Amino acid sequence: MPVSPNLPAPALPQGPWALFLDIDGTLLEHAAHPDAVVVGDELRALLASLEARLDGALAFITGRSIAAVDNLFQPLRLRAAGLYGLEHRLARDGPVEAAGEPADIAALAQEIEAELDNADVYIERKGPILAIHTRAAPHLLRRATQLVEQALGRLPAGYRVLAGNAGVELMPLEAAKGAAIRRFMEESAFSGRRPVFLGDDTSDENGFEVVNEMDGVSVRIKPRGPTAARHALAGVEEALVWLDAANHSNAEKSAGLVAT
Known part of the structure; x- marks a missing residue:
């Protein structure tokens, strides 16, 4: 399968391993609006099979809320870290440790909505995280970034701005996928x-x-520049093909990973 010219594709599983998955841009193609994506039955079946093969060692690690993840993948309720780790479900079908929306973030969301005032910009309020999606209006990404950067000086300490491929987010410092x-x-x-x-x-x-x-395996999907990942796959389709191959490799053995 095609990959980044600078990074090798990951090897297929063989030894004890755990799987962590971003969702948008990794399992699902991006859409102009986060609610516009659709999860097919094949993907649900693949995730359920992988989770069973890994004895439960599979979790979503996503910027979406866990409620939004559950809505997408229902009836699956897999382990998940939502809002970049501000929400957790540590057991399948277990309770969710949720995060609420502070009043200052709610007020800022209203200000930015009024300032941008564009139907193609989606401002997503995710508890303590404010996300501005500009995929359908890329010319407004710079202005959206300026607005959230300017807001940092008015907010309590402990927030940061994270620029993405097609939007910008304001979030607490403790919101980190690595954590x-x-x-x-x-x-x-x-x-x-x-x-x-x-x-x-x-x-x-x-x-x-x-x-x-x-000493794990880091895989960037469709890398566009420098990355800490040591492996790459060319897009969502290639990621799903790799996951399916991993699911079926050495089915008679315990799951694990070939040394790379």
Whole structure:
């Protein structure tokens, strides 16, 4: 399968491993609006099969809320870190540790909505995280970034701005995918396994760094520039093909990873 010219494709599984998955741009193609994506039955079946093969050592690591993830993948309720680790579900079908929306973030969201005033810009309020999606209006990305950067000086300490491929987000400093992965790796279902993380955006870079520290396998989907990931796949289709191959490789053995 085609890959980045600078990074090799990851090897297929063979030894104890755990799987962490970003969603948008990794399992699903991006859409102009986050609610416009659709999950097919084949993807649901693949995830359920992988989770069973890994004895539960599979988790979503996403900027979406866990409620939004559940709505997409229903009836599956897999382990997940939502809002970049501000929400957690540590057990399948288990309770969600949720995060609420602070009043200052709610007020800022209203201000930015009024300032941009464009039907093609989607402002997503995710508890303590404010995301501005400009995929359908790329000419407004710079202005959106300016607005959230200017807001930092008016907010309590502890927030940061994260620019993405087609939008910008304002979030607490503790919102980090790497920290979410570390937390899952302390759980019994994941402990002692080699972490594998697939992601596609700048928000995934912290996760790649943590996985690399753990001697895991970091995979950037469709890399567009420098990345901490040590492997690459050319797009969503290639990622799904790789996951399907991993699911079916050495089916008679315990899951694990070939040394690379």
